[in-house]
Every structure is written in C-alpha cells, then in structure tokens.
Amino acid sequence: MLTINLKKLQLEQGDSLLDVGCGEGRHVIHACLEYNVLGIGVDLSLRDLHIANERFAPFANYNTNCHFSLQQTDATHLPFADNSFDKIICSEVLEHIENYIGVLQEIKRVLKPNGILGVSVPRAWPEKICWKLSDEYHQVEGGHIRIFDAQRLRKDIEALGFTFTHRYWAHALHSPFWWLKCLWWKSQDSSRIIKMYHRLLVWDLMQKPWITQTLEKILNPVLGKSVVMHFKKRDIYGFESPKVSGKLLTQRLRNRIMEVLSIYADDECWTHLGTDEVINQWGDFVDDVRIPLYVEPVFSTNERENLLAFHNLWVEFCDNTPQILPPLETLKKTIEWKQLQTEAIDLLAVFNLRGKFDEDVEID
Numbered sequence: 001m002l003t004i005n006l007k008k009l010q011l012e013q014g015d016s017l018l019d020v021g022c023g024e025g026r027h028v029i030h031a032c033l034e035y036n037v038l039g040i041g042v043d044l045s046l047r048d049l050h051i052a053n054e055r056f057a058p059f060a061n062y063n064t065n066c067h068f069s070l071q072q073t074d075a076t077h078l079p080f081a082d083n084s085f086d087k088i089i090c091s092e093v094l095e096h097i098e099n100y101i102g103v104l105q106e107i108k109r110v111l112k113p114n115g116i117l118g119v120s121v122p123r124a125w126p127e128k129i130c131w132k133l134s135d136e137y138h139q140v141e142g143g144h145i146r147i148f149d150a151q152r153l154r155k156d157i158e159a160l161g162f163t164f165t166h167r168y169w170a171h172a173l174h175s176p177f178w179w180l181k182c183l184w185w186k187s188q189d190s191s192r193i194i195k196m197y198h199r200l201l202v203w204d205l206m207q208k209p210w211i212t213q214t215l216e217k218i219l220n221p222v223l224g225k226s227v228v229m230h231f232k233k234r235d236i237y238g239f240e241s242p243k244v245s246g247k248l249l250t251q252r253l254r255n256r257i258m259e260v261l262s263i264y265a266d267d268e269c270w271t272h273l274g275t276d277e278v279i280n281q282w283g284d285f286v287d288d289v290r291i292p293l294y295v296e297p298v299f300s301t302n303e304r305e306n307l308l309a310f311h312n313l314w315v316e317f318c319d320n321t322p323q324i325l326p327p328l329e330t331l332k333k334t335i336e337w338k339q340l341q342t343e344a345i346d347l348l349a350v351f352n353l354r355g356k357f358d359e360d361v362e363i364d
Helices: 026-035 046-059 100-110 124-133 150-159 174-183 185-190 192-207 210-223 246-265 275-280 301-320 328-332 335-352
Strands: 016-020 038-043 067-072 085-091 111-122 162-170 226-233
Touching (some): 016 100, 026 038, 026 085, 038 046, 046 067, 085 100, 111 124, 111 150, 111 162, 150 162, 174 185, 174 192, 275 328, 328 335
Parallel strands (some): 016 085, 038 067
Antiparallel strands (some): 162 226
C-alpha cells in the first residue's frame, strides 16, 4: 500500500532515491523494482529494516537493473554527502519525530538542486478524531507526537528552500477503520466489525476491485487519512538548468527574494528555523555579484531602489549582530530586528504591486 504516488515523483531509470524512515520498505522496494533506481532506505528501527530486507530478498535475483540497500540511522543526521540524491521520500515519518525541522534540513542537504521531495503526514481532521477517541493511539511508544496542519508544514518546507508543486490525499477507506480501532482500542483484537473491515481493506489491497478503487479516489479529497505534498529543491544559481536564460533566471531570483521577504515579515514562518538561517536567507539571493542583475525590465526602478536600501540596512544589521548569535526569541525582541522587519514588510508591498513572475516564460 503506497501513500506517495511514485509517478508524481517522476522517477527515471538510474535515479538515486532515498526513503527517509522507510519502515518495512513499502515505497523503496516498489520504486526499485518498478523504476530500476538506486534505492536506499534508512530507518531507526532495526526490526523494520530486517523485515524490509526479507521482503526484497525474493526479488533480488529477478531484477539486476535495480540497486537496493538499507541502513540504520537517525534521520536528523543522515550519513550521506551533500547533493547526493535525485529524489527523496519521507512518508508518515515527521509526525513521530520531535525535531522534524532537523529532518527536513537534512533532506534539503542531501537532495540535489532541482531534486524532488515527496512528503506525507496524517491529515489533521481524521487524526484529531483518532486522538479524541483514544489516548493510547498516540501515547504508545513511537506513536504520533503531533497533529500537523498541512499549510503550516508546507510553509516550513518552503522556508527551507523548496518550491511547492502539488498536493493530494490518500487512504480514504482507512480513516473509518482507524476510528473504529480507536473507539474499541482495548478490545480491537476481538471486535467483529474491525475484523470485517480489515478483511475489506486486505481484499482491496490484494484484488484492487474497481468498486473500492473508484470509491477511494472519489473520497480521498474529503476523507483521505494522509495528505501528500511534493516539492522541488530550488537551485538559486541555475547551475542545473543550462538552458535557462539570464532574464528567466533573474525572474526566478526575484520570486525567491519575495519569498524571503515574506518569511521576514511573518514571525510564524521562521519559528522553527535557526537564527543564522533566518538572517542569512537574504544574503543567499542579494549580494554584490547579483545586485547588478537586478535591473529593468525584471526589477522596476522603484523595486531596485527600495531593494538597495533594504540591503544596506540588512548589512548594517549583520555587522552589529554578535558573533555568537542569540536565540530567535531574543532576536525578535530587539529594536534592530523590528526595524528590519518593518522595512521587509514595506519592500514586500513594493514587489507585490507587480506580483510574482512566471518562472518558465520570459516577461516582455
């Protein structure tokens, strides 16, 4: 049973794929066998990795075009070099981890520029019902420690340097099943209705009858237990896109600048980021090398003048910031940050007069 649609991950033969929190291997095994990729699954549970290995073993000699490996590791400290993977999956993992931002930062580090990330978490409202019906559901060892708001999670991921591409939902037929399990948590093993529902789900999984497959597709947008989002890691320099013109690259950089200003303008957007990452985001897109590129027609005269003024203020702010950076909560209270934030809001308003530009078509 796959949560992330591998077709939407745009897998190609020979791609390097990392499955973060692979569990018993459902995604990484399927991807290896169907798309002939170099698939690596990592998980903290040695038991789950043994099961994953056993599940792949019968296929190992039948498909010599794929490469499959597993490794026990902590997702907040991935043992891979920067820019190692073409595609990354992180399915039903983040809700279990305290430092989920640390996991996302590691994913960003090891994903190649323009690489694709597929993330899924339990959908908020079906999850809330489970929590309401049973404390044991989320208080078991290794259970869910948070209920994600999908929009909040999307902003967290975008703030790290990803572009959101699309969203969908999965496993609508599983939501009522888990509600029933939570309702009769202590007696679920002997519950007749739960056993009958489980047989229905197994039948759907094994036989894929049109009636349940069609019903789930219809119900997923309303009742789907999981929300899935796909992102692309931004390549701010365009090194991976040699066919992109200078003008089009400047349009993309202008959009990234607007996104950084949005983060500066909204405290909630950078609650989970480190102080250095918040401060340095501006410098990733505006410096002495790029400023000469920011001219008409992509940047209006008004935009350029206000951008330069803000940049000078940001440089002054950085020069006056202690070498040992304070915590974010301390930074937010300083007069200097509040001034910088006010100017960011004003500059964003200037950019919003023309809005974001198309990233694939040059403006006139």
